[in-house]
Amino acid sequence: MSIEDFDPIRIRKDFPALDQTVHGKPLAYLDNAATSQKPRAVLDVLSEYYEKDNANVHRGIHELSRRATVAFEAAREKVASWINAPSAAECVWTRGTTEAINLVATAWGLDHVGKGDEILISVMEHHSNIVPWQLLAARTGATLKYIEIDDEGRLVLDGLESLLTERTKIVSISDVSNSLGTINPVKKIVDASRAVGAIVMVDGAQGVVHTKVDVQDLGCDFYAFGGHKMCGPTGVGVLWGRLELLEAMSPFQGGGEMIQIVGRDQSSWAAVPHKFEAGTPNIAGAIGLGAAVDYLSKIGTKAISMHENEIMAYAMEQLSLIPGLRIFGPSSLEDRSAVISFTMGDAHPHDISTILDTEGVAIRAGHHCAQLVMKHFGVPATARASFYLYSTREDVDRLVKGLDQVAAIFG
Amino acid sequence: METPQLSSLYQQLILEHYRNPRNKGELEEKTVEIHMANPVCGDEIRLQLRIEGNRIEDVKFLGSGCSISQASVSMMTIRLKGSSIDQADELAKRFTDMMHGDESAVKEKSLGDLRALQGVSKFPVRIKCALLGFDALQEALKKEAGVVEEGAT
Ligand SMILES: Cc1ncc(COP(=O)(O)O)c(C=O)c1O
Numbered sequence: 001m002s003i004e005d006f007d008p009i010r011i012r013k014d015f016p017a018l019d020q021t022v023h024g025k026p027l028a029y030l031d032n033a034a035t036s037q038k039p040r041a042v043l044d045v046l047s048e049y050y051e052k053d054n055a056n057v058h059r060g061i062h063e064l065s066r067r068a069t070v071a072f073e074a075a076r077e078k079v080a081s082w083i084n085a086p087s088a089a090e091c092v093w094t095r096g097t098t099e100a101i102n103l104v105a106t107a108w109g110l111d112h113v114g115k116g117d118e119i120l121i122s123v124m125e126h127h128s129n130i131v132p133w134q135l136l137a138a139r140t141g142a143t144l145k146y147i148e149i150d151d152e153g154r155l156v157l158d159g160l161e162s163l164l165t166e167r168t169k170i171v172s173i174s175d176v177s178n179s180l181g182t183i184n185p186v187k188k189i190v191d192a193s194r195a196v197g198a199i200v201m202v203d204g205a206q207g208v209v210h211t212k213v214d215v216q217d218l219g220c221d222f223y224a225f226g227g228h229k230m231c232g233p234t235g236v237g238v239l240w241g242r243l244e245l246l247e248a249m250s251p252f253q254g255g256g257e258m259i260q261i262v263g264r265d266q267s268s269w270a271a272v273p274h275k276f277e278a279g280t281p282n283i284a285g286a287i288g289l290g291a292a293v294d295y296l297s298k299i300g301t302k303a304i305s306m307h308e309n310e311i312m313a314y315a316m317e318q319l320s321l322i323p324g325l326r327i328f329g330p331s332s333l334e335d336r337s338a339v340i341s342f343t344m345g346d347a348h349p350h351d352i353s354t355i356l357d358t359e360g361v362a363i364r365a366g367h368h369c370a371q372l373v374m375k376h377f378g379v380p381a382t383a384r385a386s387f388y389l390y391s392t393r394e395d396v397d398r399l400v401k402g403l404d405q406v407a408a409i410f411g
Numbered sequence: 412m413e414t415p416q417l418s419s420l421y422q423q424l425i426l427e428h429y430r431n432p433r434n435k436g437e438l439e440e441k442t443v444e445i446h447m448a449n450p451v452c453g454d455e456i457r458l459q460l461r462i463e464g465n466r467i468e469d470v471k472f473l474g475s476g477c478s479i480s481q482a483s484v485s486m487m488t489i490r491l492k493g494s495s496i497d498q499a500d501e502l503a504k505r506f507t508d509m510m511h512g513d514e515s516a517v518k519e520k521s522l523g524d525l526r527a528l529q530g531v532s533k534f535p536v537r538i539k540c541a542l543l544g545f546d547a548l549q550e551a552l553k554k555e556a557g558v559v560e561e562g563a564t
Pocket of ligand 1: 033034095096097098099126128129174176177178203205206226369
C-alpha cells in the first residue's frame, strides 16, 4: 500500500476489538507497547487452523499433520523474511521475546561466559533483558555492567569503549525502549562490540513493531522478538541467531522434537532450529504470527511508521500544552518511536489511568518492567500512551480530554 | 460493566490524606516493621509499629504510591494508634469486607475516615491499592504474634 492510500479509519475496521465501548465510551486503545490488537486476518487464520488442520507438527504421516507442518514452516519463512534473516533455519520459535533472551543467556551463556567475564546491558532495558543476565552472572561469576542513560533517556555512549573490554563476552541491548520510546543506535554498539570480540544480542520486542528490521544490516548475532505486539497472537516469538552460533550451541530445553536419536545415557540433537524447540510448539501461534506478517507486509512498514510518527508528533504537541505534564524520553522526534511516557503534577500514574479508563481511554501506568529507568528519573511510575497503525488524532484528542479530568480532580 | 462514578472514588478526604499523609516518617523504637509492595504498579510502604503488651503504642509509615494506597495507609494509622491488637485485627477485617462490597461496613464508626474509601470497591483493579496498608498490618500482627509465642517457650 502506498503512503497516500494509508487510511487508519479503514484499517480500524480490520480490528474487531477496537469496535467497542468501554464504560459507555468508544474505546481509545493506547496501550500498544504492551500488546497490540489483532486483525481479523489473524483471527481467521487461527480458527481456520483449529477447525481444519489441527495436528501435531513434524510427527505424523497423516494429511492433517502434513498440512499443519507445512503451514508452521511457511510461517517460519515469513518471519525470516520480515527481519531479512539469511535463512529460515536461523529462526527459532519461542514463547516470546523473554524466552528468546533466556534461551541465549542459558544455552549460549553457560558455555561461553565464565568467572571474571563481563556482560554489558543498559539501564533502559526491560526486565526481561536484565534478569536473565543477572541469573547468568550469578551462575558463572561474571560481572554485569551497564550503559547509563542521560536525562533525555538516551544511552550514554561516550564512554562505550571503556565499558567494553576483552572480558566482555556479550552485549545485549534493545533497539527501541518500551518505557521511553528511545530509538538506540544499535549499529554503533555492534561495531564497538565487534572490536573487542563480543557477541551482540538485540531485544527487538519494540523495534520490530515500529521500524523495518534487517538483521544482516544491523550486524548483530542474535535478535529476539515476539508476535503479540505486532498484530500476532500471544505466546509466540522468535529468536534469530547466526547459523554457526546456533549450530555450536548446546540445547536449551530437552524433550521431543529437539532430538535425533535418544539413548539410555545420551542423545543426539536435531538440526537447528529444531534443536531449540523441545516439545509441542505453539503451532497456531506461529501460523497466526505468519498471518500477521502477511497483513503488515501488505500495508507496508514504511507507511505504518510514517503514520505512527505523525500521530506521535501530534500527541507530543498536544501533551506539551498541558500544565504540569512532564514527558520522558528524547525531545527530538527522530530519536523516538510511538511511545510517550509522562507524569502529571502530583497525580499518580495509577490514578491517571483509572480516570482515563472511565473515559474509555486505555493507557498503561506503572514501571513498565523498567524499574531502573524509573529510578534514574526519580519517579515511582509513569503513565504511558503508545500508538500503532490504527491510532488516530481522535484517540489523542480523547487522551487530552481525559487528562482535563485528571486536572479537574487533582489540579 | 456499569460505569462507576469517579466522584465516588476521588473524594476530597482521600485527596487530602494523599497530599498531607498523617503519621508519615520514621518511627523510633519500633518493635515491628513490614515492607510491602505491589509489583504490578510499584506502590510500596514500610509500616512500622511499636507494640507493647497488647497495645499498638505508636505507628508510622514510609512509602510512595497512588492516592488510594497512600490515603488508605494514612487513614489506617489514625485508627491504629492506641488500639489493641484485637481491635486492629477487627479493623483490617471490616475494611477488607468493605472493599469486597459489604455495605454494612460503611456505617461503622470504628472505620473513621476509612469509610471515604468505600467507592474503591466499585473499581476492582484498585482494591489491591486500598488493601496494601492492611496487608502490611496483618503481616505485622502475624510477625508480632510469632515473636510473642517464641518468647513464651
Ligand atoms: C523492550 C521489551 N523487551 C522485552 C519485552 C518482553 O516481551 P514478552 O513479555 O512478550 O516476552 C517487552 C514487552 O513487554 C519489551 O517491550
